Amino acid sequence: xxxxxxxxxxxxxxxxxxxxxxxxxxxxxxxxxxxxxxxxxxxxxxxxxxxxxxxxxxxxxxxxxxxxxxxxxxxxxxxxxxxxxxxxxxxxxxxxxxxxxxxxxxxxxxxxxxxxxxxxxxxxxxxxxxxxxxxxxxxxxxxxxxxxxxxxxxxxxxxxxxxxxxxxxxxxxxxxxxxxxxxxxxxxxxxxxxxxxxxxxxxxxxxxxxxxxxxxxxxxxxxxxxxxxxxxxxxxxxxxxxxxxxxxxxxxxxxxxxxxxxxxxxxxxxxxx
Amino acid sequence: xxxxxxxxxxxxxxxxxxxxxxxxxxxxxxxxxxxxxxxxxxxxxxxxxxxxxxxxxxxxxxxxxxxxxxxxxxxxxxxxxxxxxxxxxxxxxxxxxxxxxxxxxxxxxxxxxxxxxxxxxxxxxxxxxxxxxxxxxxxxxxxxxxxxxxxxxxxxxxxxxxxxxxxxxxxxxxxxxxxxxxxxxxxxxxxxxxxxxxxxxxxxxxxxxxxxxxxxxxxxxxxxxxxxxxxxxxxxxxxxxxxxxxxxxxxxxxxxxxxxxxxxxxxxxxxxxxxxxxxx
Amino acid sequence: xxxxxxxxxxxxxxxxxxxxxxxxxxxxxxxxxxxxxxxxxxxxxxxxxxxxxxxxxxxxxxxxxxxxxxxxxxxxxxxxxxxxxxxxxxxxxxxxxxxxxxxxxxxxxxxxxxxxxxxxxxxxxxxxxxxxxxxxxxxxxxxxxxxxxxxxxxxxxxxxxxxxxxxxxxxxxxxxxxxxxxxxxxxxxxxxxxxxxxxxxxxxxxxxxxxxxxxxxxxxxxxxxxxxxxxxxxxxxxxxxxxxxxxxxxxxxxxxxxxxxxxxxxxxxxxxxxxxxxxxxxxxxxxxxxxxxxxxxxxxxxxxxxxxxxxxxxxxxxxxxxxxxxxxxxxxxxxxxxxxxxxxxxxxxxxxxxxxxxxxxxxxxxxxxxxxxxxxxxxxxxxxxxxxxxxxxxxxxxxxxxxxxxxxxxxxxxxxxxxxxxxxxxxxxx
Numbered sequence: 001x002x003x004x005x006x007x008x009x010x011x012x013x014x015x016x017x018x019x020x021x022x023x024x025x026x027x028x029x030x031x032x033x034x035x036x037x038x039x040x041x042x043x044x045x046x047x048x049x050x051x052x053x054x055x056x057x058x059x060x061x062x063x064x065x066x067x068x069x070x071x072x073x074x075x076x077x078x079x080x081x082x083x084x085x086x087x088x089x090x091x092x093x094x095x096x097x098x099x100x101x102x103x104x105x106x107x108x109x110x111x112x113x114x115x116x117x118x119x120x121x122x123x124x125x126x127x128x129x130x131x132x133x134x135x136x137x138x139x140x141x142x143x144x145x146x147x148x149x150x151x152x153x154x155x156x157x158x159x160x161x162x163x164x165x166x167x168x169x170x171x172x173x174x175x176x177x178x179x180x181x182x183x184x185x186x187x188x189x190x191x192x193x194x195x196x197x198x199x200x201x202x203x204x205x206x207x208x209x210x211x212x213x214x215x216x217x218x219x220x221x222x223x224x225x226x227x228x229x230x231x232x233x234x235x236x237x238x239x240x241x242x243x244x245x246x247x248x249x250x251x252x253x254x255x256x257x258x259x260x261x262x263x264x265x266x267x268x269x270x271x272x273x
Numbered sequence: 274x275x276x277x278x279x280x281x282x283x284x285x286x287x288x289x290x291x292x293x294x295x296x297x298x299x300x301x302x303x304x305x306x307x308x309x310x311x312x313x314x315x316x317x318x319x320x321x322x323x324x325x326x327x328x329x330x331x332x333x334x335x336x337x338x339x340x341x342x343x344x345x346x347x348x349x350x351x352x353x354x355x356x357x358x359x360x361x362x363x364x365x366x367x368x369x370x371x372x373x374x375x376x377x378x379x380x381x382x383x384x385x386x387x388x389x390x391x392x393x394x395x396x397x398x399x400x401x402x403x404x405x406x407x408x409x410x411x412x413x414x415x416x417x418x419x420x421x422x423x424x425x426x427x428x429x430x431x432x433x434x435x436x437x438x439x440x441x442x443x444x445x446x447x448x449x450x451x452x453x454x455x456x457x458x459x460x461x462x463x464x465x466x467x468x469x470x471x472x473x474x475x476x477x478x479x480x481x482x483x484x485x486x487x488x489x490x491x492x493x494x495x496x497x498x499x500x501x502x503x504x505x506x507x508x509x510x511x512x513x514x515x516x517x518x519x520x521x522x523x524x525x526x527x528x529x530x531x532x533x534x535x536x537x538x539x540x541x542x543x544x545x546x547x548x549x550x551x552x553x
Numbered sequence: 554x555x556x557x558x559x560x561x562x563x564x565x566x567x568x569x570x571x572x573x574x575x576x577x578x579x580x581x582x583x584x585x586x587x588x589x590x591x592x593x594x595x596x597x598x599x600x601x602x603x604x605x606x607x608x609x610x611x612x613x614x615x616x617x618x619x620x621x622x623x624x625x626x627x628x629x630x631x632x633x634x635x636x637x638x639x640x641x642x643x644x645x646x647x648x649x650x651x652x653x654x655x656x657x658x659x660x661x662x663x664x665x666x667x668x669x670x671x672x673x674x675x676x677x678x679x680x681x682x683x684x685x686x687x688x689x690x691x692x693x694x695x696x697x698x699x700x701x702x703x704x705x706x707x708x709x710x711x712x713x714x715x716x717x718x719x720x721x722x723x724x725x726x727x728x729x730x731x732x733x734x735x736x737x738x739x740x741x742x743x744x745x746x747x748x749x750x751x752x753x754x755x756x757x758x759x760x761x762x763x764x765x766x767x768x769x770x771x772x773x774x775x776x777x778x779x780x781x782x783x784x785x786x787x788x789x790x791x792x793x794x795x796x797x798x799x800x801x802x803x804x805x806x807x808x809x810x811x812x813x814x815x816x817x818x819x820x821x822x823x824x825x826x827x828x829x830x831x832x833x834x835x836x837x838x839x840x841x842x843x844x845x846x847x848x849x850x851x852x853x854x855x856x857x858x859x860x861x862x863x864x865x866x867x868x869x870x871x872x873x874x875x876x877x878x879x880x881x882x883x884x885x886x887x888x889x890x891x892x893x894x895x896x897x898x899x900x901x902x903x904x905x906x907x908x909x910x911x912x913x914x915x916x917x918x919x920x921x922x923x924x925x926x927x928x929x930x931x932x933x934x935x936x937x938x939x940x941x942x943x944x945x946x947x948x949x950x951x952x953x954x955x956x957x958x959x960x961x962x963x964x965x966x967x968x969x970x971x972x973x974x975x976x977x978x979x980x981x982x983x
Contacts, residue, residue, distance in 0.1 A: 012377065013388050019450070020392045026418055027406050039416030039820035039842035042424070062598045088303035095296025096289065103304060110311040112507060118311070121318035127643040144310025147303050205399035207514050215636070215645075216626055217597065223401050230405075232594050232630045233601065233836040234816045237412075240405055247402045255397040259390060263458050413807075413814055415745065416821035416842060424745065430818070435754060435809030 024248065031055070031242035038237050054238035058246065061239075065218065066225035067246065073221065074203035077142035078196050084143075085150030086192065090180065092151070093158040111148040123212050137213045138221070142206065146199035153198075157191030158184060193261040197254055204251050222247050355441070360509040363445045367453040367505055368498070374453070375460035376490075389461070392454035400451065404518025407447045408434070434519055444519060448512055456501040463497025464490070586620035587880040589887050590647035592637060594630030602835075602904035609899060614890045621883045631756070634660055637875075641665035646875040648884035653868040654692055654703065655757065658945045660873075661700045667874045669699040672885040681892050684910045686934065692944050693871055701873035704891060705906045708853075708864050708933050710763050711831040716848040718746070718825035727826055727852045729862040731767060731793050734855040739800030741825035748802035750819065750827035752812040753964065757868055759956040760828050761963075764790040766863040767856040770940035778943035782978035783971070789857060791970040794963045808965045816840075834926070835905070851926075853933055861938035868942070907931055948981055955980050 030038060031054050033047040058064070091097055092104065122141065126132040131140070161184050169179035185192070210221035226243040229236045255262065322339050325332040343349050374392065378385035395403065410418045413432035420430030433443040467490060475485040491498075595604045611623045626647060628636055634656040640646040641663065652660060660666060673682070682690065689703030714727055718741055728734045741748035751760040765772050768786045773779070781787060797803040810818075815827050816836075822843020829837065831851065838846040853862035872891060874884050890896060897908035898916055902923075907930050908914060914931065918924055933939070946952065959977040962968060 009377065009381070013381070013384070016374070016388065017391050020395055020454075023406055023410055023450075024394070024398075026410060030409065035839050036842055036846070039414060039817065039840055041415045041421070041821050041843050043416055043418060043421050057600070060598060060600055061596055084303040084306060088300045091296045091299035095299065096293045097296040097300050098293060103300060106304065106307060106312070110307050113311045113315065117511075118314035118318055121321055122310070122314040124321070124643075125314055125317055127645065132643070133645065140306075141310055144306050147307050148311075151303055201397060205402075207399065207401035207518070215628065215640070223399055226402070226405065227629060228596065228627070230813070233833055234830075234840075235813050237409055237817075241409060244402050244406050244409075248398050251397040251399065252394055255393065256390065259393070263389075412817050413810070414818040414821045415823060417817070420821075429745070429804060429806045430823075431806060432809060432814060 024245075027241040027244045030237060031245050033238060035238055054236075054242035055246075057236075057239050058242055061225075061228075062217070063222065063225050063243065063246070066220045066222045069218075069220060070204055070222040071250070073138045073142060074200050076139040077146065077203050078199040080139065080143040081146045081150045081199050082192060082196060085147050085195065086154045086185075086188070089151045089154030090158050090184065092155050094163070107148045107151045111152065119208060119212050126213060132213055133215050133219065135219055138210060138219075141209055141213065142199075142203040145209075146195075146202050149198060150195040153191050153195045154188060157188045161187040190261045193258050197258040197262045200254050201251050204254075356510060359441060359444065359448075359512075360506060362441070363448050363509045363512075364502065364505055366445060367449045367456060367509075368501060370449065371453050371456035371460055371501065372494075372498075374457045375464055378457065379461050379464045389454065389457065392457065395450055396452050396455045398451070400512070400514035401518045403447065403451050404515050408519055411443065440520070444516060447519065448509060448515060451515065452505075452508060456505055459501050459504075460494065460497055463494045467493045584620075585618050585883045585886055587883055588622045588624055589649060589880060589884045590624045590626055591649040591651075591887070592626055592628050592633060592647040593649075593651040594627060594633060595625065595651075596627045597625035599627075603900075603906070606896070606899050606903050609903075610890055610896050613895070614887055618883070618886060621887070623887060638663050638665055641875060641877065644877065646877060648875055648878040648880055649888060650873050650875060651704075651870055652701070652873065653757065654689075654871050655868040655942055655946065655949055657693060657700055657871065658695070659949060661695050661698070665876055666700040667876045667878065667881060669702065669874065669885075669888075672874060672881055673699075674885070674889065677889050677892075681889070681910065684912050685892070686909075686911065688866065688939070688941060689869065689871075692941055693873075695944070701871035702888065702892065703869060703871045704909060705832075705870055705900065706866070706909065706934055707869060707907055707930055708831055708866050709868050710758060710760075710828055710865065711933075712826055712852045712854060713819070713829040713834070713837060714826040714850055714852060715824075715844055716850050717844060718848075726850065727855065729853065729855050731764075731855045731857055735793065735796050735800065735802065738797060738802035738826060742801040746822065747804050747807075747824050748826065749797060750807065750810070750815045750824040751803065751960070752810055752815050752828060753807075753957050753960050754809045754811045754814075755953065755957070756950075757953055758812060758828075758830075759953045759960070761787075761790060761794070761956045761960045763828065763854055763863070763865055764793055766865045766938075766940060767854060767860060769856075769860050769863070769938060773940075773943045773946075775943070778946040779983050782981065782983055783974045786857075787974055788970055791959075791963055791974060794960065795970070798964055803964055805965045808961050831930075851929060853936065853938070856938060861936060864933045864936050864939045866934070866939060866941045901927055907934065947983075951981060 029044075029046055032050040032052070033044065034049060034051045034053065037044060037048065088107075092100065097103060123132060126137055131137045165183050165187075166176075166179045169183050170176060174182065205223070206221070207223040207227075211224045211227070214220060214224070222243075226240065226247065229239045229243060321331065323334060323336060325335045325339075374389075378389050381388065398406075411433050412418075412420060413430045414420045415424045415430055417430065419433065423430045431439070433439045436443075471489055471493075472485060475489055480488065593607075595601075595607050597608075598604075607625070611625075614623065615621070633650070634652045637646060637650045637652065638660055646665065650666075670678075685703065686706045689706055693699060693701040693703060712727060716725070719726065719737075721743075722737060722740055724737060728737050738748035752758055753760065762780070765780065765786055767790075772781075772786050774781075794803070798805060812828075812830055815824070816829065816833065817840075818824065819827050819829075819837065820840040820842050834849070834851060838849050841849065853864050856863050872888055874881060874888060878884050892909050894910050894913050897910040897913040898918065900906040901908045901913065902918060905926055907927055913919075919927065955977050958980075959973050962973045963970070966973075
């Protein structure tokens, strides 16, 4: 009886794994097939004569630059959000702040604002001040999108670092800033990493903001660059699937590296605030 | 020196004001950025919604005419209805699935965390990339994965994404595939907070597995379930990128099979008035 | 004193400009400078034949105009027109824009396009302009204002077919009258293969209108640009669709296919004949997996009665210059270079396109077998059944989806033809 339910459990897990990863593996398989085998009937599960042509095509069309753009936008936005978010989160915990309840409400309410809902007015405002189609617009917007979450997560984590520890450091002759740097920040590392991971995923995975705010090819994000492979000549499934694989690697790697903090951040206190 | 100043009420006052100044200025950059990027455009969007906007050009004040047109537009109502249907149907699939996964995984020990990681991989993917990926899987051709499955059963390949009956279930499956594991994390956290003794006591009292689940696990899990439901509701109601990618909604001039008209950049809001209100 | 100097300076500058304009072309070319931004669906680094040719043209242009930089800013091809109008409204439009002829009226109404008659050189007007296909050239002229120049003359929607499949019926090509076409298409449905495939869900393609063109250009009212949605020609077209469904040539299981879907399915060998986007001929060949790509061929549309085979030209590409271009003279020089005899020959040789300059067809290249495909297309252009969409077709963003809905209802329901067409008419408000 026990072994039977054990077997059922293992089978269920295997099935779940296949459902989760199968589609991605199918995309990987397609990305290595030559153009005239992609639509073979019946479909070939594994490419019979594997080719790197589609990946070469991505490079030839300059998709690697879009990849780097996406990376740079996300990095700048995450760093900015951590800097401003952690300072704000700390101040909200430890300092009196003018209009504190209203400030907290702003951060809480904007967490629920989906970026796309205000896309059109944002585009018009950005164009009005000449920021549309510049390298700065996407990091700025992304930072604004992920800031509320960063403030919220860091704030609730700072709450768990006892004030006495800081005061002890100050009594030992450290300045307040030094105390924060040496005591508070290391203690808040899980929260900072959770916020950074979440922020990176948000920036990297965006499509609508990138496609609206930027027209110049050299400023494009990876997600937008991929859409060009379903264009004038139809859908280039080989290149599209190669793009899917390339676009999936960074977020999955980041997620795997920091999943402990991310899962921790969501599973305990942070979300509940 | 320090202590002496602290002693006078006036000194306290100055110190408090100083602290307030420091606190406020530490919060200011984040606050200003958030207001500029999330609140200002929303206000501007409301202002625009009172004007006729054609191809990004403001052509004058029209009052509530855009809203009136929106309320009269049967398509808008249909769209809102379909959005709600999609949201609740996806919830109805995702939450039980996440609960099942959470209970299974929390029983599996270290293998459970491996499985959880595997299940979370789709969640880390970009919605538009997920859309491309599933579009390829669903491609209505005998050379596609789903098409081949139909052919194997002697049926012609169906286009599930444009079939009036099957499009919605298909979108729901993809949306749930992408992010139900995210709900699982929170539920695992919730399950971890239920004291083990309670379950043991229940077993001693002769409660069956189902009763124990219904009478102990479920009520104690309620806070986590509430979080999961509210987060997924927001997430599914806003699942724009995935739906644009899968159905091509919002391409110029094409009535999208999905309610994205006034929110996607390439949709008719470029040519029409109502800027933002329809979905807020 | 100062104003005197200014005026004298201005006079001198003016004289210099006049002198410059009078100089022969190479000298003038060297005076041009600045950047020309180009919005097109072609990529700057792409490998498709058209992209290769565009790169060559830019390189040659740079050699003769060292002061001018050409920036290709590719955009998704379905969004070019919309993005351009939006950019023009926000003062960030590119200098040169690719757009489809069907959108010309909409875009020129927004005042976004420069009048090319003010910009094109006398030499171009005298030599190149009369050498282009007049049907296309004339369509870009709105009330005496030349808004764009047509590029790559070609029918947009053609019929692609598999010679191997038609060979089973002893046919070399699809019959060119609907009566005979319908029965052949029905017989071509066999096993998993369908006789005929139509896209019914694209935003700028209407198979229904393509069928109607079998009655010739008279279906469009010259004054209004409309066609009669419930007239006898439309009913006859609807009957064609119904007969194709009845004999199994069209499948009701394929109600909402886009052109891309038809293309993907054709690659798996699912159809014998399909309506296809003509410029994708080579792409169709490359992804052929369910049949031998070598047996792919192209045909005109069948016609009704004694009408000649129908050729609907469009939507096709045209090239315009932004009304607010900061650098109109350089932009114009670049646009002119797209239409040089050298460029026309290269579009033909490398990309297999019909040359824009008709005189180029005298080149010995066109007597070689390599040019056979091009001759198939020039024959279509010279055919008696050739026509374009009306210059000012009203509701251009609505007409295709509405007629596609009607087509889907014709294929998927048994509602009467009159009811379906009547509904389409009232939705359009025509």
